[in-house]
Amino acid sequence: MTGAFRVPRRGIDGSRREVRFSFNGRLFTGLAGDTLASALLANGVHLMGRSFKYHRARGVLTAGSAEPNALVSIDRGAGRVTPNVRATMQEIYDGLRATSQNHFPSLHFDLGSAADLLSPLIPAGFYYKTFMWPRMAWRMLYEPAIRRMAGLGVAPTAADPDRYAMRHAHCDVLVVGGGPAGLAAALAAAESGESVILCDENARLGGAILAEPATSSMGAAMAGWLERTLTDLVSRRNVRLLTRTTAFGIYGQNAVALAERRTDHLPPEAAHGSRERLWQIRARRIVIAAGAQEQPLVFPGNDRPGVMLAGAARTYLNQFDVLPGRRPLVVTADDSAYALAKELIAAGARPAAVVDLRPDACPMLAKDISACGVAVFTGGMVLGVKGAHRVRGARVADANGRVRKVNCDAIFMSGGWAPSLSLVSQASGQIVWSEEANTYLPGALPKDIRCAGACAAAGSLQDAIDQGTSAGFWAGRVRRAEPPSQTAPEARLSPASGGPLVSPVTRQVSGLRGKAFIDFQNDVTAKDVQLAIREGFHSIEHIKRYTTTGMATDQGRTSNLNALSIASDTLGLPVPQVGLTTFRPPYTPVTFGVLANFARDGDLDPVRKAPMHDWAVGQGAVFEDVGMWRRARYFPRAGESMRTAVARECLATRRSAGVYDASTLGKIEVVGPDAAEFLNRMYTGSWSKLAVGRCKYGVMLREDGFIFDDGVIGRMAADRFHVTTTTSGAARVLAHMEDYLQTEFPDLRVWLTSTTEQWAVIAVNGPKSRDIVGAVVDGLDLSNEAFPHMSVAEARMLDTPIRLFRVSFTGELGFEVNVPSALATVAWQAVMEAGAAHDLCPYGTETMHVLRAEKGYIIIGQDTDGTVTPEDAGLGWAVGKTKPDFVGLRSLQRPDIVDSHRKQLVGLLPTDPNLVLEEGAQLVEEEMIGEPGSSLGHVTSSYWSGLLGRSFALGLVESGRQRKGQVLLATTSRGFAPVRIEAPSFYDQGGERLNG
């Protein structure tokens, strides 16, 4: 038995396998193809959740993705717990485990429902009016309590082990929605051979057709059409059908984002591959056939378990073979519910009555139902509903105001159908109020988008098919005047069955007792909307924000129109003047996982590694992230701390030699007859007179005069420069150069090529570096006379052309061997072997930092910060004083830049030689301690120096160069420490070692 409320097979499905699952620990049996909601209803379970604010018992409202009530948590094993899953969308599988949410201690007995009793005290916006005293009580007392009550499901506590995939696709035609209109559109568009993608959020294509009873002649005809259409579409190679796939957003020019759910409907053991897939589709033309959403009616107790939309009841009955009530009350404001009433009778139910809110409802329809022995109250209304956990009865008034009690076990309501316009609005399509249809409809659309079917107010399934066909011909650029009739004439529906669009009838609510809900999940009642209006919130956006209506997980799909309608009535304004809240992506919620996609498990960004990276890993190096690069920071030996390792590496380099992987430095080849002139304009220095074979330090400014980058530039030939940049500046320096070259100086004949990854750079520093480099490089005299400091030459190593720089970022004799990257590890090995006799010591970025700071070389981005000029940084010497112009020059003449109070780079020696200041520590004069705004500057670099046997630092200090010898206080984590201002160089200030 698969449930006491299962009816004999009526739906389109063939034989259906039994499926076992659990809800709140209780075991149930359903049928394959069931959703969790349909399977529970088949077992007579209506109570599935608790509402947000009042913790009211709730059952299903819908049979689709707009479901606001039946949200459950699905447990698929460790890390695979998903909260807030719509029971109406979750397909069941063997072993599915679902639990309800937002209650304590249990779904049936929830202490939180005390809020329902307190509801007179806590109407919309109550929290703005109280909880203000005492001051800290909001944070400490009220807010935590409110937070515990709020929220729905519980966030997972383990990392998500599932994978998510992504595809980009282009197509001629994208059809959103796989109902009759969408399928017809896809078929018509495909005829011309255009590429077509159709997506639908449900597991099965067919849309409203699936809710038709297979037993009726019309249902059978539609089923036949559906089967033929699907067979045809599947056979076409230019058509792709995506089920369980939601088009959730339109971004820019027809860029549509789709989320495809691939495994959540399968048992965990059968789920292979990615859980979900993000499709980013660029479509030439789009047909939106997103259907329509049936709207609830607003009457007291309209939220009780057992109250659901009539269309949902039809779907449960006809698609899932479930009778959601044996003695249901049908309440309607449109014709479509009459068909349901008849189908219910045919399925063996005894409807308690049909209440038609319209005084002018069609008497023929009423007569038809009365003939079956069911009372019809035209112009009637529902005054109240009995039963907290399940509908037991209702109070119904007829047109004359006579009230009677009706016993019933369910209430099926229809407030008319509202087109799903989210994507239309997102695509900048107009949305216009239709007096005739009493709802919002698509208006003027972008030229490459059309709507079809119920979302374009189609009145019947045949209308939907016709609209779809015609939209499909347009989209597929098929030249046909009239769509051919695709269905048998008898399948043409009466307009009633498709649902004419009638706005929710809500005028009845004022004056009634009891809660009549508009937004079910957020517990917003009609009275809340009226209260908001009374308090001056007249724009629909204000009403929404004050009451929270329309802000639940369905994003207003079941509440916006009712809220608007009530606001319009209360304000006495036509609906369009009250407004329409903006539709925003996503159409239905999409997982973070599918958005983040493969940027996870360490793949947020690619990791850039220098060619010698693996060697450094083998040496046990400790790494750090610098931009996207992962660089060796130091190479600790057994038992060494960072401080001792770095001190050892420093001393080894200064005593004999150290080797450092400088491959990550940016490299740009600047070539052309005007290359020198180009560099003149881009860097502060002069390059025209730099001899071939020589190199020079360059500073690059932004146009605002602040330092942008620096590096050594070597002249390889009259028309060729080898430019180096900082590691993380490489890309932006090239972009900066390209910008000026292409747009400001297009007359210059210069070409730029990034060579960062072509050259690996082995930097050898220290007194023995010449011996080591000399042993591996051929064809070059490395003597000081032949190859002095700041030389560059092409040479050979391992029978390969290389570039050798004699430069130093340590203050020692230094060489940088640029070898082709493919040769990097071999070359590195050769250098290591040549260095073995000299105790050549590999060192990393941290040691490099100490060595350069001892010498007083700055690091852009550490000792400067984007507000520092060359003069500030002590690099005035690198600025060509006679140059008429370069990028940034004019800004250096601005009043505040020539001001004498600017911060300048200085050296700092703590009075306590063992105290290594924190980088970022502020520097103040003693008498100014504690005065806001009294800081004179800050520590930019700070280290322990094995060489000096003490700590030292660099910093930027207001008028710093005039303060030499002065003692300031540096902030520490415990207080203040005295530091003396020095020149920013602590080692070999004469440069003998560099030039030796």
Add this chain to the structure above:
Amino acid sequence: MAGHFSALSLLRQATGGHRRWTAQWRDAAPAADYDVVIVGGGGHGLAAAYYLAKEHGVHRVAVLEKGWIGGGNTGRNTTIIRSNYLWDESAALYDHALKLWEGLSREINYNVMFSPRGVMMLAHTQHDVQVFQRHIHANRQNGVDNEWLTPREAQRFCPPLSIASDSRYPVLGAALQRRGGTARHDAVAWGYARAASERGVDIIQNCAVTGIRRGPDGAVQGVETTRGFIAARKIGVSAAGATSTVMQMAAVRMPLESYPLQALVSEPVKPVMPCVVMSNTVHAYISQSDKGELVIGSGTDQYVSYSQRGGLQAVAHAVEAVCELFPTFSRLRMMRSWAGTVDVTPDRSPIIGTTPVPGLFVNAGWGTGGFKATPGSGHVFAWTIARGTPHPIAAPFSLDRFRTGRLIDEAAAAAVAH
């Protein structure tokens, strides 16, 4: 008027079915003339009007809003409040605001739900560590609270935070400002509107300014609007993304560009994020609202736009960053996303003060950081308008700084390099 808000008033109203509540602010029709017209009914403009009335005795004030109050960036931000800015000028401004936040609910008798839950900024690289340490030292020197947390301490403060060493950018530590937090954004606009309205300020919605009328001496005379001409001795423009357009009406060019800035919320879940977490390196800003939604900010789109929509890539990048920091959030869902239009200055600090046009004042360029400054911004702007000269805290944020080069560049101070 609604009278005083309190638990008692709520109780009394409950007995009458809440039928005696009245409009929280008067929906005023424009008068012929005002002492001050504020252009822009966002939090900043409403706050300025309130402080003009309350502290400067200027009661003939109108706030003109082209749509509905609080509908711009006030209602579109991620509600983060903090004052741990690096430069002295910024710290003074934002901490002035934070101090006002701390007493704001009671000051205006409207619960704006200021919740000092702590703002934690994560460091992922040595460079980040240096930058945040510098902030901490500078903040303390300026009397602004900010403290360093180790990765373990950071995780203790925010349990779902991943401090795994194998993530792409492992957490190396964090700077925590405990006084920072969040507030309910809409309530700030409504609360100021109500308090200003009670002091006689006219709040005029659906009233777009179409021109600024100036006299022969160049001074302002009033504004042309969709509801007719309104005379004003002084005009304060507080129009965020629309500032360039409004200032152009007085022939004043601004160093501003307007960009889309997107944000998103998840479906509501039970409390899981106890604080605000920000990360510049992986670009994530996240907190949890009282409703239970995770509120996530993304970066601006790269191009100038007034469309109030942006690309999926900006949203996706924010979510990537969140999943990197919080791998347990991957199965949660984005429920709603939206965009605001933020006006950005070249140094990403605001412009508050006088303009070359007599009687015309401007408060703009707040970029992505305007919400947190709302009370402070309104307070110093009111002072500036009332006295015709910049409030000392506002003085450094002059339009003139772009000429002199005395920029206040918070972003540059965090510049990445090496």
Add this chain to the structure above:
Amino acid sequence: MLLIDCPHCGPRAEPEFQYGGEAHIARPGDPSALSDEAWATHLFFRSNSRGLHAERWRHSHGCGRYFNAVRDTVTDRFACTYPTGTPRPDIADKPGETR
């Protein structure tokens, strides 16, 4: 995600491009001759147009070239793209109408 028609490569998705700010702001031939005001205007003051906006883009993950575009900043639709160095095409400015 915008679709941008690179004059050299054809239509490509936005992530291939880098925005370059307002177009037709030529660097003065002799910046030092400018007053502080004039220089600040060149550096920092932009039209920030609501409506048609001439702007620079670089096809950084394609041909690498800068080009100009006219785009409606209300709808984000491009009216045209054209090579750097050519004048802005004469297109009537009707904000929001390039739907």
